[in-house]
Amino acid sequence: MDVADLTPAQARERFRGGERRPTAGWCRGWTQANLIAVPKALAYELLLFAHRNAQACPVLDVGEAGAFQTRLFPGDLRTDLPGYRVYRDGRPVADRDAVVAEWREDLVPFLIGCSFTFEQALLAEGVPVRHLEQGSNVPMYVTGVPCEPSGVLSGPLVVSMRPVPEPLVATAVEVSGRYPMVHGAPVHVGDPAELGIDDLARPDFGDPVEVRAGEVPVFWACGVTPQAAIMASGVDFAIGHLPGHMAIIDARDDDYRVT
Template sequence: MSPAQARERFRAGERVPTAGWCRGWAQANLIAVPKGLRYDLLLFAHHNPQACPVLDVGEPGAWSTALFAGDLRTDLPGYRLYHDGVPVADLGEVVAEWRADLVPFLIGCSFTFERALLAAGVPVRHLELGVNVPMYVTSVPCATAGSLSGPLVVSMRPVPEELVKTAVEVSGRYPLVHGAPVHVGAPEAIGIRDLARPDFGDPVEVRAGEVPLFWACGVTPQAAIMASGIEYAIGHLPGHMAIMDARDDDYLVT
């Protein structure tokens, strides 16, 4: 399936997490903020590059970008609307909510390197189960930038112990879509009390002989929106990504 075909299905009402969709094409997190906050968000991303690798930025009011030829208001499978830092609605489209002053940012997504993990023999549990990737708010603070501060969010994939090095090396070749894990094992060391209760997405089993690996997650800007009480913002529903007009290998560093 091409990105355009996937976006057409989402525009028609299909509401699903996008892990495994459009193999070979990159995916991105969406966060749109009022133009008065665009510098703060750019600076926040600069100070927290592993969590917030910026792939593309639109002009105020724009609903497409150079790397996303569709309509950012309708062509993702789910959106989350924020007022004063509070998530007030999960929506299937945001045409009425898309203000003329909103600046859309597309942030790298770790779904982009999952094809490479599979090719290297690393299993991806949420793809096996057909569920959303589990995501957790950690106790690790991000660097503050202007009005934005908040905790690091991570995604988790359990990996057989003998394949941990491979998973680290493979994902590390994709630095603009989060790169290598930020933490390996011991979830309590980063403030995660219960892997069976993710803050976003679905739980997956960590089996005997497996190690939980944690990657920085592009939901981190939404955590900062909440922690900072930002007046208005629109993000993607976690796990329901923007499928871009860019190849996953465009972000491979060899």
């Protein structure tokens, strides 16, 4: 079966069974989300950080302390994503297929909106999505733009990039702007140096994509931003998704579309 035709439950079952790959293009019409789980003592500060940096960190759902399900994710957050990253003292110390052994009773899971949610809408309007064409992960970059801090949490904005033909940039802005709960309109169009990005061919997360003649790099706020804050702030322990390897939730893309 084409992964685009899977239901969220079918995709979660495949990840639980060991399939490991980025999720762009999976479960057409269903919403994907970033995972970040932090100790309960830090949960309020993360929630405030997300509120203050809402375009990068739009909160879709929050679980109870120790829970590995949420209202929108009825699977198991410890096993039903295709990849995880474990942080200790602000450093990524392990990438895991599952995090059953690492999951703690005080961890509060947050599900953060993902720009994969509006990619089908872009395609429907004729806007190409290069990483889907290439069958690769979306490129993501740590910028020089600081987020607004909250308590001990601070760090840089992370962005995803999609090259867009210049005549379609306005369309890409308008279409993605209909989805404010999953990052919405771009934060920057054009010169990556203005964001402090030195080389598009060397993303910090994900894979590089081809930028063709006549195309403009377009940058959206990215839900990996909380993981960048975990690293910048030296947080003692956290678990996130492996960038681009998302939680597929029981909500439809159109649930987050506004008119």
